[in-house]
Amino acid sequence: MLYIESFTFNAFQENTYLIYNDKKECWIVDPGMYDNNETKHLVEFIDQKQLQPKAIINTHTHLDHIFGVDALKTRYSIPFLVHEKDLPVLNGAAGSAMLFGFDFKNIPQPDDFLSETQPLQLGTDEVTILFTPGHSPGSVSFYYGPGNWVIGGDVLFSGSIGRTDLPGGNFDTLIYSIRTQLFSLPDETVVHSGHGPATTIAHEKKYNPFLQ
């Protein structure tokens, strides 16, 4: 069984997630810790639970989702995995950091790529990778059926959708991703988003103004 824990970090109120199993192996999803205090907060949780980080897996590579990657790679010597199609976004991160006035020099490079054709294994548990571009060209979502949840990054929010005006974004692609990849999941699936509270597929089908 996989368990999920959420944290909110940085000026963008970004949600970082920890996924862990019964053997205490864990993944960090979208580490957004901006400073030492935020990193300490996450590390303390990992220490308290005696978790062993195995990898950093990202839904996409916008600044607010990668601020904390370097600190974790340095501390735990674990690989950083993203979808290959998000490389242009990652390579533009230094530029966007300057534009937004953030002090962010250690832009991480991926150690390997995530693919929608290859599920991820944490011990004996398996997470499906859904290819959900539109907010960024290589956005993915992590779906865990036995736990009834999906981590969707900035694809779908409670009552809203991800912005599509950043480089590589596309509104029609985003709507298509949500309808085909997320709305095909069971209605009771809990959606853990990159910002804001969790929601469910059923709730968003019924009430999300962008998807009526």
Ligand SMILES: [Zn+2]
């Ligand atoms: Zn984003």
